Amino acid sequence: MxxxxxxxxxxxxxxxxxxxxxxxxxxxxxxxxxxxxxxxxxxxxxxxxxxxxxxxxxxxxxxxxxxxxxxxxxxxxxxxxxxxxxxxxxxxxxxxxxxxxxxxxxxxxxxxxxxxxxxxxxxxxxxxxxxxxxxxxxxxxxxxxxxxxxxxxxxxxxxxxxxxxxxxxxxxxxxxxRFPDMDTLRKIVAVHHPGIKDALLTTALTQFYEIRETQGLKKKPSTSEVLDWLKLLLAEDLSPEDLKRDGANALPKLHGALLKNEQDVHLFERLAFLARGAR
Known part of the structure; x- marks a missing residue:
């Protein structure tokens, strides 16, 4: 067995x-x-x-x-x-x-x-x-x-x-x-979203890991949450370019699937504010 x-x-x-x-x-x-x-x-x-x-x-x-x-x-x-x-x-x-x-x-x-x-x-x-x-x-x-x-x-x-x-x-x-590395997470995504384009997946997962590694984050997004996020990205037919963030908008697209408390949302808003001030 x-x-x-x-x-x-x-x-x-x-x-x-x-x-x-x-x-x-x-x-x-x-x-x-x-x-x-x-x-x-x-x-x-x-x-x-x-x-x-x-x-x-x-x-x-x-x-x-x-x-x-x-x-x-x-x-x-x-x-x-x-x-x-x-x-x-x-x-x-x-x-x-x-x-x-x-x-x-x-x-x-x-x-x-x-x-x-x-x-x-x-x-x-x-x-x-x-x-x-x-x-x-x-x-x-x-x-x-x-x-x-x-x-x-x-x-x-x-x-x-x-x-x-x-x-x-x-x-x-x-x-x-342990939280899955990029390669393992790609395999997990392939099970749940087999048709996702590689360019979108690469951009989304890169951004996802950047979010997880942000200093001061109270709750790191999990595997189930990134799967939900990708499902929304596919439903909205977003492209890799749509996901790009700049200093003026540090929050990820459809961030409600990834950030689950106001402290973490405010953290990214402060990062955007600081980025604008540094210009």
Missing amino acids: QFQGTEDYVATDDLKMAVNAAVALERPLLVKGEPGTGKTELARQVSTALGLEMIEWHIKSTTKAQQGLYEYDAVSRLRDSQLGDARVNDVRNYIKKGKLWQAFTADKKVVLLIDEVDKADIEFPNDLLQELDKMAFHVYETDETISAKHRPIVIITSNNEKELPDAFLRRCFFHYI
Whole structure:
């Protein structure tokens, strides 16, 4: 079971090696990188390439580890008991299976995505250590143990918003998705915009990397944002000459696809002002 990328996803050799190493070791693959570098999409493409079902668990700031196992609705059971509902005789009627339960009891091996683990409380990763290690957990209400029929391929993503516990890191195979270089980004663009002319692409990507390297930028535009920007350039039928910037207008064309906060827009406006003053 080897991941070699797909037609719709450009995976570097390092990334393919990381996926296959995690599968061989039967360890969760922890993927970090800037937002928009394809971490979540990686799990979907692994699922497609290996022909496996995918189960997605998107983490929020309020998510608790227990929700990934199961939730017991005691309130509904109490209400039903007051109404004389016969369902109260079986506690299983009030247990909601979580994503790990679904992955563990699937009839075939699945890909389990735990997306943006760093959004949750700092204790969240630690609370999943034993379950991810042993691939099993105990349901106290029914006194049963749920064990994985087939060990899922677990892919965990993080945007590096907070440090993850050492004990959690030790149990994972780690890979950092670096921002793609020009050649890799060209390959990614070719997948999404195969008909784009080379002159326009070269001018646009040169300008894009210049924007990313601008000192003082609060949020660097990501891979997904440059793809959106190129889509707009094609829709507007702009030429390489249309993209040229001068001192009077430092903002890129259709900059709303690349610059996502007012501080960065003001930064380019100040650069234009300074350039005009230097003339």
